[in-house]
Amino acid sequence: MKTGKFDIYVIGVGGQGIGLLSETLLRAADHAGQPVRGVDTHGLAQRGGMVASHVRIGAGAHSPLIMAGQADMVAALERHEAWRGMNSYLKDGGTLAYYDAVWQPLNVRLKKEAAVTSEAIGAACSARGIREVRVFRDDLPDPLMQNMALLAEICRLDLVPGLGIVHCEAALKDLLEGAKLEKNLALLRRIVQG
C-alpha cells in the first residue's frame, strides 16, 4: 500500500531499546510495501545518553535524516526525551506518542535543572495542535518492553498510515527469535486487541 511520505523521529535514552523500536517501524513499513530509509544512533551516545533514530516512510525521502521541525510523528520512550523530540523535530499538528518513563538527566540529578512534567508536555501539545498519546502501563513483564508497549499503542491507534499489527509482527519475526520473540508478540497482541 502506497501512502504519502511519513517521517517518524524516535527518541529515548541509550539502553531503552530505541534501536529495536525504530528497526521494527522501518521494517514494518517495508513489509507494508512502502519505500523506507532511516538511521539510528550508534556508538558513544548509547552509553546512557540521548539516542535518536530517523524513520522515513514513503517515496520522496532522500536523506536518512528528517529535517528539524518536519517530523509527522515523534515516538519517545522517556518523558524528557519526548519533550526534546517534540521541541526539535515535531511539526505543529503532528503526533507525539510517548512512553512516560522517567530517567532523570544528569542536571536534574545534580539539582541544576528542574524535571519535565507530563502536564507541561500536555500543555505544549495543546498549544501546537499536536495529538498527544501518553502511554504508561504497570503490567509490563520487563521494563525493557516499554518499547513494545509504545509500538502496540501506535498500531492500536493507527498512528502511522498504512501500518498495521500484521506488518509489525512480520518485522519482529525478522529481528527476534525464540522466547524473546514470543514475549514481545504476546504483549503487542494483548495491547492491540485491547
Place this chain on the structure above:
Amino acid sequence: MKDMGEMLLRREGFSEVVIGNTALVRAMIEAGVGVVTSYPGSPTPEIASAIASIPAGLRPFYFEFSVNEKVATEVAFGAALNGRLAVVFFKSVGLNVAADTFVQLPLMEITGGMVVVLGDDPGAHSSQNEQDNRHFARLAYLPVFEPATAAETYSMFKEAAALARSRKTAVILRLTTHVCHAKEKVAFAPFAAARKDDGPRFDVRNGPYVPIAAAVFPMKRRALEKLEQFREYADDSPWNLVFSHGNKKRGIIACGTAFLALNDVLAVAGDRRPDLLKLGFSHPLPRRLLADFLSQHEQVLVLEELDDIMENEIRALAQLQGLAAVIIGKQDIGDWIGEYTPERVAAKLDKVWPGLLPARPETGRDRPAVTPRPPQLCPGCGHRSAFFAIKKALAAGDITVADIGCHSLGFLPPYQMGQVLLCMGASTATASGLALANAERRVLAFLGDSTFFHAGIPGIINAVFNRHNLTLVIMENGTTAMTGHQEHPGTGKNFNGPTAAIPLRRVLESLGVANIREVDAYSQKQLTAMVTAALAEEGFKVIIARHPCMLKHVREQKRRGAWKGVPVSVNQEKCRRIHECVSVFACPSYQLEDQGDVRVQEDLCIGDGSCLQTCPAGAIETRGPGGEK
C-alpha cells in the same frame, strides 16, 4: 529471525534492508576480498559485527582486529603484496595513527589491490574532532570514492576494489557516520565463491619496494602517473553525474549525504531548482565535467561539508580555463563546522540564493530548552567507583589527564576527572609534560587497557626512560568497551578465537616500571589510600584499577542465567538527604524526588552494589535477589 550471516553468503541475488556497513561486507564477499583488518572505532565497528555474523569456518576472507590502525594497514598491505585483495577499515582519526604507513602506499605496486575504508565523522558524533580526511587523499595521491547511501557503498566498493586490483594501488572509500549507519533496501547481485587459494604471490620483481634516497623519485613519478590515469577515469566515471533541471543560471556541486539533504530541500523549489552535479568519485576531480558544468551556469555553489577542498580546486580550474561562472563556497566559519543536515543545507541555500526556497514555518523559536543528556558511565561501571574514590585523594590544584575510552566520560560533572584530552594513548606523555617545571601541582593520568596496547606503551616507556614524575591509573575493564566490547591483546581472545593473553602488569614490569599497585575499582577505600600514597611518592607510579565492564559482564552472566545482582533501595528513615548517592557518586539509578527524597529507578539498577559503601548515613540497603527487603 533473519540470519545476517546466511544472507551475506547467499549465492543468488536478493534485496534486504541493511545499513551501509552491512552492505559493505556483502560487497567485500562479492569482490573476492582475501584479507580484512581493522581497529574498532565508530562509525565502523558494525562492519566487523556483520563479518562476525558469518560462522568462522564459512568466512570467505581472513579478518582481524589489529592492535591499532597503523598495524592494521600494514597487515592489509602485506597481504596485498602477497596478491590478495585486501581491505583495512577504521574511523576518521584512525588515519592519523596509520598515516606513517598510509602515505607510503602510493609508492608501491600493490599487486593484490587494497581498499582503505575510512569512517569520517562530520558532526563529531563519536570522535574527538571532525577532521576531513580528503586532505590525506591529496597528501597521498590516492583516489577517493564517496558514497552517499548503503546501495552506493555496496556498488562503489566493488568498483573501488576492481580498480585497486587492476591498477595495483590503494583506493579510498570514504564513508561518513550517516552513510555507515543509514538504512535502506539494497538489491544485491548473485556471486560465485572463489576457490580457496593459499599460493604465495609476493615477487620482489613487482617492485621496487624499498624507497630509499634516489629510489624514491621513480616511485613517486609512478604514483603521480597513476593519479593522472584516475583523473581520466573521473571524467567518465558512472559515479559523477549531472542532474539537469534546465537551469541555465544556477548549478550546485555536492557529494555524500549533503547531496541527499539537498534533494530533500529542493523538493519544494519547483521550476527554480538549480542543476546538480553529484561527485561520487571525488579525487582527483573530473576536470572536463566540471569545466562543462561551470561554463553552462552563471553561478555555481560548491556545497561541501567540512573543509573547502573541492571549492579551491574548482576555483583553480575556473581560473586556468578562464571560466566566468561565479563560484560560491564557504562564506563564514560556521560553514566549516558540523554535518550538512537538511536544515543546514536549507539555511545555506537561503543565504546564497534568497527566495529559492519558499518561506518555511520557523521551528524551535520560543520553545523551552531541554536539559542535555550526555552519555554517561553505566550503572555499575568500575570507572565511576574509581573516580569517586580517586577524587577523595586529590588536592584542589592537582591536575588530571584523560585518554580515549569510556573513562573519558569522567570529565563530566560531578566527577570532573580528566581536565585535558588529546587522542589515543596521549595521557601519560601529556601528564609527563605537565609535571615539568611544576613544583607544586601533582599530575595524575588515566589510560584504558585497550588504549594501553593501541598507543599507550610509548608514553610509558618514555616516562621510565626520562624519569618523569606522575601517577598513571590504568582503568582495566577487560575489553574495548566504548566501541562495542571488542577483544584486545590483554583478554586472551582475538576475533577468531583463543590466543595467549598479554598481561598488563607483566608488560609494565618488563618496561621497567618499578612502582605498580593493583586494586579492584570497587574497593574504594583501598583505591583512595593507594592514590594518596602514590601521589606522595617521587617518580613514575602506576595503579591498575581493575573491574570488568559491567555492561558486558552482566549481559554475559544473564545470558547464562548466572547473574546474581542484588538491587538496592533507599531506607527513607535512615536517609539524611546528603545526596552523596545521587549527586556525588551519581549512579543514574538514583533519582531525586520533589521534596529531596531519593528513589532508586528500578529499570536502571543492575544490583552491582558498588554504591552501598558510598552513603555516609548507611541508608542504602539491598533488597535481596527477588527485590524484597
